[in-house]
Amino acid sequence: MEGGKEIQRAKPIAIFMAFGTKGDVYPIAAIAAAFATDQNGYDVVFITHSAHENLSSHLEKKNVMYVPISSPPVLSSNGTDDKTGSPELEFSKQKKVITKEHRRECCSAVERIFGDGPSLEGDFIAINFFALEGWSLGELFRVCCVVVAPYVVPYSAPSYFERHFRNELPLLYKYLQEAPADKACWKDVIHWMWPLFSENWESWRKEDLNLSPYPFTDPVTGLPTWHDRPPSPLLLYGFSKEIVECPDYWPSNARVCGFWFLPIEWQFSCQECREISTLLSSGHLTTDEMCSAHAELQYFLKTPLSMPPIFVGLSSIGSMGFMRNPQAFVQVLQSVLGITCYRFILFTAGYEPLDAAIQEIANEASSISNQRQLIQNGITLSDGRLFCFSGGSTAAALYAGIPQILCPFMLDQFYWAEKMFWLGVAPEPLRRNHLVPENTIGTSIRVAANVLSQAIHDALSPRVKARALEICKRISLEDGVSEAVKILKEEIGRTI
Incomplete structure (x- = not known):
């Protein structure tokens, strides 16, 4: 998968990119592992914080390449070394530095993975809500981008967002409002894409990636791509319909899969206890005793x-x-x-x-x-x-x-x-x-x-x-991870 014009890829690539805490990242890793097992005709890559390195051994067993990014899962102002007299200002400066390096590493990683050759049918990037870099990188490398989220989108657009958008980008607003229901439209923007239209992402897209400032616009004219209306982005949710209703105002391509639980072998920090559990489940052991170190537990x-x-x-x-x-x-x-x-x-x-x-x-x-x-x-x-x-x-x-x-x-x-x-x-x-x-x-x-x-x-x-x-x-009868893999295969993957 390393870059090089002389190398012609034979397999499509599936990149799963997830950032945040364990609850944000681990369910996506479970889908990546299940997808790699089901689709051995794919090269599967998982990009996340280096702090989640303990996932690497589990992913390696499923033939998933683990790519670490050095940024921390959480930024807290508590640990800021204040040199300015203003903790808020110092935290803001620190956050900008970390964000810039984080995006640079993400871009470099994706560039190494896809190389200089053309994209293949079936290539895609799957991101969680804290990995929005992946949307613009998918655009840069001309591959499909989908969203895989373990929970309902955790942030809402500010109350002024639509009014401001309509005033600042009237043609793009018209483009999104008039789009057919199955195409990228205002529902997608207001549900989860709205941060991509902020100045924070605009400058990175324009200055670092040489893309248009906003999604769905031409990089030369800045006008909406009237001639090219992409489909509504696939959005997979990792919870149960028994728990969360799916309202009509959600985007047309939002799917609810069921909860994404981790494989049982991932849930042990102790290697010996993991081995005992494996023997129990296979019928080779009849006692359920933990290892000696955890007998007290x-x-x-x-x-x-x-x-x-x-x-x-x-x-x-x-x-x-x-x-x-x-x-x-x-x-x-x-x-x-x-x-x-x-x-x-x-x-x-x-x-x-x-x-x-x-x-x-x-x-x-x-x-x-x-x-x-x-x-x-x-x-x-x-x-x-x-x-x-x-x-x-x-x-x-x-x-x-x-x-x-x-x-x-x-x-x-x-x-x-x-x-x-x-x-x-x-x-x-x-x-x-x-x-x-x-x-x-x-x-x-x-x-x-x-x-x-x-x-x-x-x-x-x-x-x-x-x-x-x-x-x-x-x-209890739902299998959210398998359902997510099934939908990915139907929508973008190909059965090989």
């Missing part, structure tokens, strides 16, 4: 059977700067443990300040009570009731048929929190200060602990439990 999960632990997943709220006081968060959990008989298993997502807060409290508890402690591989057992290690999810809870409690912080989290409440599988969403108080004042901690305890009580009610099992049964 297994004991915690199973004992007592009458009181299974409650999972607390923080996703990326720490690394994105939403957890200013991890000590307060841990104290809330401690307070809940003190007034209830619940047990928690906490995924810290590797957020170091939270890990440090847990370590400190665990050490204090150990010195006071002589309780047995296990501090190994990021795992801490305190009072036999609080277990912590790194790792995320709404879809996983739905699939498991268990109730959930949501505390939204950003983007689509508010949508999903309200959706789960509306479906009846979760109580009313928590406010941020009821999970992560701003301070460790006793009153704040007590109020938050009482609210969280009540939310857990409501989530464990017979009504919510029954509803969670009902939804689980509805989605």
Whole structure:
């Protein structure tokens, strides 16, 4: 796939480009792996942050080339080294530098992959909503671009966007409004493409890629391509129709596949536990014991059977700067443990300040009570009731048929929190200060602990439990990854 005019490619190329956190990236990697397995006549490439390098071994086994990009999955102003006296200004400067290098690396990677030769029928780039570079790169290399998104588009156009667009680009607005429903039209723009018409992307397209400033316009005249109306871009969503309705105002080529769950072998960070799971599933092993390093974890999960632990997943709220006081968060959990008989298993997502807060409290508890402690591989057992290690999810809870409690912080989290409440599988969403108080004042901690305890009580009610099992049964027969591969084959891929 490396460039070179003398090389004539025999196979079409499928590039899957996904940026963001694990929840943004891993489902796309699962589709790339499944597509490569199903379509061995394709060369399949996966481009993402180097921070997700642990995907590379899984992808390699499926004959998918892993291409790392050095940019971080998350940019947070918290870690900015302020040299200007203004943290906001310093963060903005840092973001511009990282973005410029990120786009340069993306362009260079795609150029190496496609080379200098002509594109082949069947070539395509699949992107998530945080990899919009791929749209313009697809245009540059004359290959089809599709969108693969694990969730509903997480951002909406500003209220002034359509008015501004109509005033600044009247001919392009007319072109999009008059387009047939099956062609690229205003529905596509207002649903997800609108950022591509911002100055941020306009300058990169024009100055670095030598493309027209805006999609669907001629690079020479700047006028809409009246003579060439491309089809509505394929947009695959990785959730269930049982959970999210598909309104008429969505683009005509938006498809809902079902949830994109990862292969089971990807869900183990421990090689030995993964091998045990493989032997179990193949019938070569009859015991379900974990490896010796994780025997304590297994004991915690199973004992007592009458009181299974409650999972607390923080996703990326720490690394994105939403957890200013991890000590307060841990104290809330401690307070809940003190007034209830619940047990928690906490995924810290590797957020170091939270890990440090847990370590400190665990050490204090150990010195006071002589309780047995296990501090190994990021795992801490305190009072036999609080277990912590790194790792995320709404879809996983739905699939498991268990109730959930949501505390939204950003983007689509508010949508999903309200959706789960509306479906009846979760109580009313928590406010941020009821999970992560701003301070460790006793009153704040007590109020938050009482609210969280009540939310857990409501989530464990017979009504919510029954509803969670009902939804689980509805989605259990879906195979979202296989459906996505099927649609890709039908729409752009070719069966070889």
